[in-house]
Amino acid sequence: MTHGTHNAVEDPRNKDIQIFINGTLYPRDQAKISVFDSGYLVGDGVWEAFRVHQGKMIFIDKHLDRLWQSAKVVGINIPFNREELLQNIQTTLDANEMKNHIHVRIMLTRGIKKTPSQDPRLTISGPNLVIIAEHKTASLETKQKGITLFTSTFRRGSPDYLDPRLNCHSKLHEVQALMQALEAGADEALMLDIHGFVSTCNATNFFMVKNGEVWTSTGQYCMNGITRGNVIELCEDNNIICIQKNFSLFDVYGADEAFVTGSFGGLTPVIKIDGKTIGTGSPGVLTERISKLYQDLIEKEIQQ
Structure with missing residues (x-):
């Protein structure tokens, strides 16, 4: 499956x-x-x-x-x-x-x-x-188990030739990245930007947690995710430090938690990247807190 x-x-x-x-x-x-x-x-x-x-x-x-x-x-x-x-x-x-x-x-x-x-x-x-x-309906098992990522050699492109924020039908680049990840035994692909910093995944946006802080990319080379933007706003509104910055795999491998965001799955925990266990290898406390805040945001949206 x-x-x-x-x-x-x-x-x-x-x-x-x-x-x-x-x-x-x-x-x-x-x-x-x-x-x-x-x-x-x-x-x-x-x-x-x-x-x-x-x-x-x-x-x-x-x-x-x-x-x-x-x-x-x-x-x-x-x-x-x-x-x-x-x-x-x-x-x-x-x-x-x-x-x-x-x-x-x-x-x-x-x-x-x-x-x-x-x-x-x-x-x-x-x-x-x-x-x-x-x-x-999103699989509850996936949220409970988490997913594994593999860092693809295919980079997220520069805005001057195919802006990553563009939701276009040309997705072959992301498919190639995902194929690499699948062949490596992972569930999905992590993608770097043209400078070697962590950018995004093949179909979702990436976040990591370190010492109580949430990190995500600068946004210059990643997908213009609606859920990503909502999570950043939720962190700001709930006194959770969320920093948009450049960071590398050196930082990711030492993360306490990691998760990805998307319109379908909401927040999905990441438990392993490139064969390295992230944190305890299970969904983290802050990931679960932000996930609950996101579910509350959806409920609020329904009531409007």
Whole structure:
């Protein structure tokens, strides 16, 4: 069984879900997109993923802000407004009778190409919008057991050629990093920046704890994580020292605790990195405290 931050409890209802494609809902086995789609041909698209609990789209404003920013960065003109997108998401949720423990992924590509090419001038349609909502409950076992990381030789890139904050469809770089980690027997990959400092993971953001302080990267070379930002704010609001700084594997190997963050799994403890046990090899006290604060934040978001 796959073990990692995206480990979900198996749910048979996902076999019969309806998927939204450009205004129409299709059964899962009939939901298809053209082989001439820009996202398929050259990874030319942007995406977002968020949770739905008790009928509430969690931190949706922050996710939509990031989606619109990403589309602007790559020059995709979104042909609908935020309210229209929210209605399409709600239509998808309603069609699937979904209210709780739902994971939604929005994918927006530049559109259909006239011929296989990276040239955006050969796009002959408007952007393609796909909304996939699934019943997904994060594995409790993963949170209790924690995950292991392996430091990949693939670095997080510089903002001047592919800004790591961009949620784009081009994820091959991260897949290569994850493949290295899996081949090394770890669950996921830790990635360094171009200077050799710890940056982020292949699909989540990384935090470590040392002497009661929480450390995370400067943010210059890591994913623009919504959960990462929420955790930093939670620490500041609850008198937990959280420092965004450069630090190396020398510091990580001597950490008292470590955890990663993501929209699906929230906070997931890290118990081993590159074969070296972190702290006691079990979820740490501060990790558990921040995780509880994050769950309280979600409950507050639901009530708003």
